[in-house]
Amino acid sequence: MQGEFIIKQISVFSENKPGRLAAIAEALEKSSVNIFAFSIAEANSFGVVRALVDKPDIARSVLEKLGFAVQFTDVIAVRMKDEPGGLYETAKILGEAGINIEYAYAYSGKEAAVLILRVSQAGEAIARISAAGGSLLRESDLG
Amino acid sequence: MRCWDPRIEEMPKDELSKLQYRLLKTLIYRMYSFSDFYHVRMKEAGVHPDDIRTLADIRLLPFMYKSDLRDNYPDRIFCASRDELVRYHVSSGTTGKPTVVGYTQKDLDLWTTSLARALTSCGLGRGDVIQVSYGYGLFTGGLGLHYGAERIGATVLPTSVGNTERQIELMQDLKATAIACTPSYLIHLGEAAERMGISIQKDTHLRSAIIGAEPWSETMRTRIYETMGVRAYDIYGTSEISGPMFSECSEQKGIHIWGDIAYPEVIDPKTGEQLEAGEPGELVMTVLQKEALPMIRYRIGDLTRIIDETCACGRTHPRIERISGRVDDMLIIRGINVFPSAVEHAILGISELSGHFMIEVDRKGSLDAMLVRVEVVPEALSDKINDLINIKRKVEHVLKNALNVAVSVELSEPGSLPRFEGKAKRVIDRRVF
Numbered sequence: 001m002q003g004e005f006i007i008k009q010i011s012v013f014s015e016n017k018p019g020r021l022a023a024i025a026e027a028l029e030k031s032s033v034n035i036f037a038f039s040i041a042e043a044n045s046f047g048v049v050r051a052l053v054d055k056p057d058i059a060r061s062v063l064e065k066l067g068f069a070v071q072f073t074d075v076i077a078v079r080m081k082d083e084p085g086g087l088y089e090t091a092k093i094l095g096e097a098g099i100n101i102e103y104a105y106a107y108s109g110k111e112a113a114v115l116i117l118r119v120s121q122a123g124e125a126i127a128r129i130s131a132a133g134g135s136l137l138r139e140s141d142l143g
Numbered sequence: 144m145r146c147w148d149p150r151i152e153e154m155p156k157d158e159l160s161k162l163q164y165r166l167l168k169t170l171i172y173r174m175y176s177f178s179d180f181y182h183v184r185m186k187e188a189g190v191h192p193d194d195i196r197t198l199a200d201i202r203l204l205p206f207m208y209k210s211d212l213r214d215n216y217p218d219r220i221f222c223a224s225r226d227e228l229v230r231y232h233v234s235s236g237t238t239g240k241p242t243v244v245g246y247t248q249k250d251l252d253l254w255t256t257s258l259a260r261a262l263t264s265c266g267l268g269r270g271d272v273i274q275v276s277y278g279y280g281l282f283t284g285g286l287g288l289h290y291g292a293e294r295i296g297a298t299v300l301p302t303s304v305g306n307t308e309r310q311i312e313l314m315q316d317l318k319a320t321a322i323a324c325t326p327s328y329l330i331h332l333g334e335a336a337e338r339m340g341i342s343i344q345k346d347t348h349l350r351s352a353i354i355g356a357e358p359w360s361e362t363m364r365t366r367i368y369e370t371m372g373v374r375a376y377d378i379y380g381t382s383e384i385s386g387p388m389f390s391e392c393s394e395q396k397g398i399h400i401w402g403d404i405a406y407p408e409v410i411d412p413k414t415g416e417q418l419e420a421g422e423p424g425e426l427v428m429t430v431l432q433k434e435a436l437p438m439i440r441y442r443i444g445d446l447t448r449i450i451d452e453t454c455a456c457g458r459t460h461p462r463i464e465r466i467s468g469r470v471d472d473m474l475i476i477r478g479i480n481v482f483p484s485a486v487e488h489a490i491l492g493i494s495e496l497s498g499h500f501m502i503e504v505d506r507k508g509s510l511d512a513m514l515v516r517v518e519v520v521p522e523a524l525s526d527k528i529n530d531l532i533n534i535k536r537k538v539e540h541v542l543k544n545a546l547n548v549a550v551s552v553e554l555s556e557p558g559s560l561p562r563f564e565g566k567a568k569r570v571i572d573r574r575v576f
Contacts, residue, residue: 009526009555011524011525011526013519013524013531013556014556015315015553015554015555015556015559041528042528043528043532043535044533044553045553045554046531046553046554046555047528048525048526048527048528048531050526060196067507067556067557067558067559068556069519069521069524069557071521071524071525071526073526103527103528118527
């Protein structure tokens with residue numbers, strides 16, 4: 001039941017230098033992979049590009065062929081009200097449950113803003129958010 | 144058999160010193176009388192053979208350098224006439240013009256004796272099948288080990304280098320118990336066997352490896368034992384002193400230098416001053432009985448230290464530690480000597496890294512800055528930036544402890560750093576002095 005709300009994010013290790021993001025984006029474009037959401041975390045000389053895409057397996061294999069190190073990471077996606085307090089609602093649920101947010105990024109979906117979360121306990125987070133009346137996305141809801 | 148020649152190998156230290164003094168004195172008189180080259184060099188240094196009154200006086204003698212052989216190419220400093228020579232070997236010349244070494248029959252006999260003692264000390268002998276996978280030909284490794292192995296009554300399988308699959312088949316079919324090769328070839332052979340579905344440990348009789356001619360490390364020794372079940376012994380030599388000559392014994396605590404064959408010293412590479420046993424520095428070797436091309440205080444350029452205590456195996460001859468690097472590879476970073484080999488050793492011990500690395504040195508203002516680029520293995524990568532920063536910090540910490548100088552570390556994408564076949568060039572020094 002909770003498993004359907006787990007979404008596969010691709011995480012790509014990349015050196016922080018000109019042209020690396022272009023190389024990733026070009027590879028995805030050539031294989032007709034659409035990017036729904038995306039973020040970069042960087043530390044001086046290297047970074048991790050994280051993305052939710054429509055075809056994660058294809059994305060992973062084309063990037064690995066180019067020599068990138070790619071991993072799948074389980075994340076969850078929560079619909080937020082696109083108004084003041086929207087982020088607070090979700091963050092409060094997790095904070096009170098003692099669930100740590102490792103990192104998060106957001107995108108503006110078709111119907112609502114969507115918050116992507118990498119948390120310490122994904123199953124527990126899904127249960128708490130659902131119980132509090134929050135709305136989670138399935139992989140098929142992305143776009 | 145524990146010793147090939149127990150009378151010599153277990154000779155009391157004072158007797159050995161007397162023997163060495165006698166051999167040195169004879170050598171110096173001969174060189175002063177018959178070698179135009181060394182006669183001039185001694186005159187320039189203001190030393191006469193009569194000044195050598197004790198073994199310690201060896202420090203008065205002038206050095207010989209690789210460039211002496213190159214400048215006198217091919218054979219102008221040989222001390223034997225051509226009809227006394229029975230063989231030539233020629234070094235590859237990776238660091239310049241090739242150098243030629245000539246051998247009389249006695250030179251070959253001593254070289255073979257040296258290796259017979261070395262191989263015996265590794266526990267090899269009659270009944271062993273020794274696969275010699277060093278190159279045969281101008282390089283000294285193949286023929287040197289070949290005759291050494293025959294001398295101790297082992298059976299030689301002279302495969303030389305290359306054609307790895309056939310080497311593995313022959314190793315299985317002829318039940319090779321030992322192999323002599325470079326460390327990188329041994330690892331390559333192990334990987335090739337794995338691809339063929341053959342386990343060196345379970346499907347062959349291989350139990351020992353005599354490896355050298357390239358730098359390697361304790362970490363590699365452990366890896367070789369864990370993956371192949373093979374005990375690896377370090378062998379040492381260079382063509383100018385004959386070829387591979389000396390090795391570890393079964394104690395694996397340093398390389399025995401047979402005192403009747405060679406006299407090792409360790410000096411400060413900058414001042415040329417002799418250092419005490421135990422102090423690290425540049426190895427200088429005097430080959431005491433060589434006829435065709437005697438080498439006196441030859442500056443090999445390898446870094447090590449001398450271990451003077453009698454070995455647990457009972458052999459009294461001095462030992463040298465595993466070579467830790469080359470004098471000419473040494474970097475001076477903010478006044479501290481840094482050897483790329485030490486960086487390699489530290490990096491091989493970190494499981495998150497692939498073992499490939501590059502060193503870049505720059506000068507920022509008036510300060511040297513050393514950057515080490517390392518590759519993280521895919522399994523250690525993480526989507527969390529903190530995990531990656533922690534790996535970077537760990538590598539910085541390990542390197543700082545190993546080198547005594549702060550270095551910055553950058554993580555590179557797996558597979559992105561250059562791979563080297565043959566001599567690795569891992570240092571880019573952009574400093575302008």
